[in-house]
Amino acid sequence: MILRGLEVEQVRRFGDAVRLTGLGPGINLLGAPNEFGKSTLLAALRAVFLLAHGSKAGPVAALQPYGGRGAPRIAVDFTLDGCDWRLEKRFMQRAFARLEGGSERLDGDAAEARLHDLLGVEAGRRGTEAMGLLNALWVTQGHSLVQPDFSDPARATIRSCLEADLDAMTGGDAAGRVLSRVDADLAVLVDKRDNPRGRFRAAKEGEQEAAAELARLDGRRQALEDDLSAMADLRRRLAHEDDADRREKERADLAEAGRVRDRLRDYDARYRTARAVRDHAAAQLVAVRQDLAARAAWESDLAIGVARIAELDAALGAAQAAQDAAAAAHAGRLEAVQVADAARRAAREALDRAAGRVERARLTHERREAAAALDRLEQAAQAVTRARAELDACAIDDARMGTIRKAERALDAARAAGRAQATTLDVALADGARGRLMLDGQALEDGRIVVTDNAVLRIEGIGTITIAPASHGRDALRAELVRAEEGLRRALEAAGCVDVAGAEAALAVRRRTELVFQAAQTVLGGLLAAAGQVPATATEAARQRLADLDVRIARIGEAEADGAAGDPLELLDAAREAMQVAEDAYEAAHRALLAPDGTMRRAADELARLRAEAQVARDGVAQLARDLEAARAVEADDALSARLAASLDAAGMAEQALLRIEETRPDGTEALADAAILRLERTIQDGHARLAALRQEMAAREARIRAAEGDGLDERIAAQERLRAAHAAEDAACEREVAILKCLRDAVAAAERAATERYLAPLARAVQPALSALFPRAVATVEPDFSISALSRRIDEPFATLSDGTREQIAVLARLGLADLMRARGRPAMLVLDDALTYADSGRLDRMFDILTEASGRMQILILTCRTELFTGLGARRLAVEPVGGQDRSAG
Template identity: 30%
Template sequence: MKLQRMRIEQLRQFRKPFVLDNLQPGLNLIHGPNESGKSTLVRAIRAAFFERYRSTAVDDLRPWGDSAAAPTIELDFEHDNRVWRLTKSFLQRKRCDLVVGTETYSEDDAEEKLAELLGYQYPKRGASKAEHWGIPGLLWVEQGTGQDIEQAIEHAGDHLKSALNSMVGEVASSGGDDLIETVRSQRDTLLTGTGKPRGDYQQLEKDRALYEREIGELKERVHKYQEQVDRLGKLAHDYDQAEAERPWEDAQRQLEEARVRYQQVERLEQQQNQEKATLSQLLQNHRLLQQNKEHLEGLSRQLEGRKAELDRAERDLSTAEAQTPMIAGRLSEARTAYEQAEKQRKLAGLLQTRQRLEQDVRRLEQQKQVLSQNLAKAKEYHQQLEQARQQARENRIDAELVKKLRATGNQLNEETIRSRTIATRLSWQLDAGASLTLNDESLTGQGEQQLLEESTLVIPGVGTLGITPGGEELASTRRKLKALEEDLEEQLKTLGVESVQQAEDRLSAFESAGRAVKHADELFKSLAPAGLEQLVSDQNEAEGELEKARTQLEATPKPDPQEDVPALEEAEAAFARAGTALDKAESDERVHQSSLSALKQARDNAKTEWQRLADEEKSPERQQQLRQITADLANIEKQQAELEASLERREREIREARPEFLRQDIERYQNAVNQLRQTQENRSRELRDIKVRLEAWGAEGLEEQLNEQEAEFDQCNRRYQELHRRAQALDLLLNLLTEKRQALTRRLQAPLQKHLNHYLSVLFPEASLEVDEQLRPGTFSRGSELGQITELSFGAREQMGLISRLAYADLLREAGRPTLVILDDTLVHSDSDRLEDMKRILFDAASRHQILLFTCHPGNWNDLGVPPIDLQSLKVQAVAQA
């Protein structure tokens, strides 16, 4: 298929007829800037083939603002050595005509003929979508979709397989597919896609499992029934034997005997505890008496120690009192130094305050001067701003209306010039005194005039001549001139000007005033961003602060110039050191006074204690206490010996009785009594339960139920085995047929793989690209790299998408199918080296297919080897011809 010519009219930006012809059978490079109409041409081709002529979903074809438009597309192309002409109109004039040689098709017949030729389909309703585009959707690449190929292949899959079938031959037979579908259909009634049972087969499998589970449960219940019968006999024997022997009564007797023996041991332990308490009391009394005796005997030693402590306290007090004058002198010196440092600090602070106030006065005077200057300038800029705004108001005019007026004036000038070239020209050269009358206007001397309308020329003495300018073009020009003149007059009235130049001058003055307003406003805001009032307020505030600073400066006294005043930092440091020294002297004095008080108190305490001990040592009561304590200690030691002998005897008796074993015997015999009684009660209860359970199970007829379930299971299992063998057979047959079909599919893939390898070797030497069963490019390998093409970079995927489309085009061409490749701004993400390789590939493919390459970057394709078609230039020529 070779597109030779296309003509569009009333379609988007192409309101007037536009023709793109002289298209070459190979590569065609069509370029133009953005919004020049490249995508519109591609959309027109797609609409001509894909959209139903009667569709109401093609409003995007309508020129903007023109509700009466009838977008029309006319295509001339050659296929199979015959010339085809397609004419299709939409919206206001719905029509489709197709002429093939001497044959003619119209309306739906024409559209179906095109769809059958190119391999696509129409939607049942609404706008055409990607799933309907088939082969053209694969070979006609829209802007920005070059890398997306999977969906396009899926939508064109049936047409591609049809082409391959026609090439391979026996694979085209549908008998194998019908057989596979028949086997798959029968298999699918029994098995899911993953090989799991379904339908009756699945239900039989569930029933079979249910029977097996129920039979197992019945067998388990029969087994339990037999076990319960055996258990009943053994329990009855054990129960009768226990009732005859009554072993819990022997255990109860042994329990009572153990309790009696343990009570005897408890009485011995109570006596033992009482004697231990008595012995503990005797020991405590002995210890207290011994302490009192030692205290009375140690009174003389304490008296000597107290005398030594009294002497030591008096010496320490004398030493401390000797240090009092020295500590008081240090405190007086520290206070004098602190007062002098404080005086120097105040003088230094006063001097620094005056210096700061003097600096503030100078700073505020300078600030006041700057604010006064800024206020004067701001008032000047504000006046300039108001003047500029007044000028802008006086010259305000709508720029868009001026632009429209300028365009109307230019059109009027162009039409006037054009009218002069086609109007009837009347020239005259009369003798002196001679005259003519043209449309009631007297003509004399020499002159020339152009006639656009029917005119009357009166020649005195001869007669009247009627002059009628001819041609439809002149009449059209005359109407256009009149319309333009009226339009211009109306626009001049709207703008309130007398000429286009006056409107231009007013617009220029208005724009100049706008720039002046902006400039003056920027200058004004640079000085008074918050306005003149704020600037005046700032100046008043600065004046107030200046007056306040001057008042404070006058109120601050000047230091004596004869006095040496240190810096404030130095004075504060000296003041801090003096304060620290004073704190240290005061702290030392307080510590000394506290120490004196403590030493005096210690001396007085030691003297009092010594006097008390001396008086106590000489008293007769002390001697009597010593004699009484000695007698009490002898009596307590005798009682202690008797108690210890008695405790040893009773401890031996308790140890021989082994009370811990007696406690264990009581626990053991008690547990035995309880366990023997509980065991007999459990036997009695279990005997009753087993008898009731056996009676219930015997009434259910477990063995009869088991026989019935086994019979039903046998019948279900036989049917299940039949379907199981059939499912396995169908699954095996389907696998064999599918493997055979896959072998045939690989034969289908071979021609496409050949064309892919042809282009791939140019772009990626030593690389390979495999085609899957759906004829889609899948696994890409290059050296040690292996992956899917979807994992490549955006630019590489765009390149792989293009060579895949060219390979499909080669395949279709071998099958005798028509091909046309349309590329809209493709390969924009390719680097220079890859782009060079892609140019080789496109030039090679152009020897077999017609390729329409639309681009807004003609510089990238200068070396493509074909003459470029300048779309912008064609549009200008079309306007000139119109």
């Protein structure tokens, strides 16, 4: 089977019709980026071959264009068994199917049935794909990692072949009866999960119950022996716990621990009191020392403040003198600046007058140019107006002339049609015969006469001849001639012309007028381009410009009526020089003013700073004096000294008392004493509890021993051992019977497996060469469902445990084997891989390329990929997707 072309329209992303071109035998490669539509093309290929055209189920609806409804149309050209076929289907709206090939053309369900017969597939149910081995060879994106899943018809074929081989090996119906009897006997002893049932289960459960009871009795006997052994140990421990001397010593130790804790608590109370007295005396001493230090600091700060006030008073006098000198210098320089400023203003007025005279001259020149521009604009506008009037006066234009020429051609055509059926008379008069030959009452002259209507030729002295031209369509031709003459007349009247020549002359006059109008418009457009306005606006703007210039000239004239005579530019230069001199003088006076001003400001700032600082110093000295006086009023200096001596004595005595108390510190700590008391109390309490527990445990064990001795344990144990042996014998018998039945069943199963392996041998032989090329010395295990379950290299490796790349490569090889098997049985086979071999390393990929190249000599292979660079070494035929022309593609 060779695919030669695929055309899709209104399929998912392909709205307009496109065609997959370049297809041929061997390996075909379509390399394109993601979202190009490669998977859509494969879906279209599966749909046209495997989906019914009348279905509207999910797989068909999924073919509709993105973002709207549509009618997917798919056409495919292919060659099968040397015959060329074309298959076309449209789905959803106005659905149809058409199959053409050889001498056949089938439509609708007949085309579907013939297609299924060609491909060897069975129709699917409820809109699903047709079922057959061909589905497994067209691998969609993401399914190259898994092996093909066969439909029920394929599995039924496999089962029928296996059953036929098994009958041949086992004797047919006899093997079936044996298997039935084996299964029935096994069903009595085991269930479908191979679990015991019936008497087999009863034997196992009885043995387990006897063993459990025997274990329970053995446990009771062991417990009795444990109780007897434990009683001796309990008596020894009870004698130890019930010792009166040991309990008396524990109570004496607890009393001594209480006395130690009391001594420690008394010492802690005395020590805390002495330390508090010492801390209080130390705090009093610190307070006295702080008061003495504060009073000394106040006296030192007061002396420093008084000295600082004296220094500031001297600095204030010097600063006042400097400020007075700076003020006098500043007054002189300020007067010089005022004089220079008056001279500068006078120079500025003179410069303004000179500039006014220059501006008047410039405006006068600008007015002359504006007046000339206004004249040119008015003349150009008048020329355009005149040309437009002359153009409007022309009654004819190209459209009317075209109508006249068309009417003239129609008249010529009508006349030519009339002449084609007219009768032609060639007249040659003899000497003296002029005036004797009359046609419809008019004398004829030498020459050719065309007669288009019935006419009477009279020959003087001889008679008359009636001429009747051919009458076929003559009335229609005459009517057409009249219509053509009337049309030409109306066209000439509309143009105001008498004939066609006059119309041509009038058109020539119009074209000359148009040239003159265009030239005038060009001149006017050039004048308006700078202004960017229409003629009326531009003219008004020019006139307004003249009026504005007149007003500005008049103003300057009024201001400079008394101006000096001379060249305005020379006067302006002289005024500028005078202005520069005045500016320089002003700048010099101003610079001279700035330096004294800075000195005066600095003197004023320094004077203000000294005054403020002196005031702050005086306020600080006064505050210090008040604070010192207030402190002495509260406590005199002598009293403060006496308080210091008393605080020193009190602190010394408190420290000595604390040292004496520390010398009497007992050993240990209160926490350790508490812990010793707690430990001894718990020891006494635990001794009482242990004594009570030991007595209770001894009583319990004595009761169990008496009960066990009277229960007959040995006799009961012997009886349970006999019961367990009986159940074990029954269990062994059932195990042997089940083993015999399973052995018989396994023998039949072995025969079945041999038949299966013989049936699968063609597929194994088809897959093995390619598998050996990719995995040297490897052998594949093929299951009855045509899947490869394991790969045997050094060890058996289940298919599910292999890497993604290896599983993908094996899945491709399995499909190649299936394709060869289908070809051997005369079935159509073609392999399609969508984004496959993406997990292969470079070495494996090259070997897969060699395998595919070898297989392409037997079948067509189509590869769709978004990784074109990986497949450059494949040497495949490159495919392209091209738009289809606009021919009609609808069904008949």
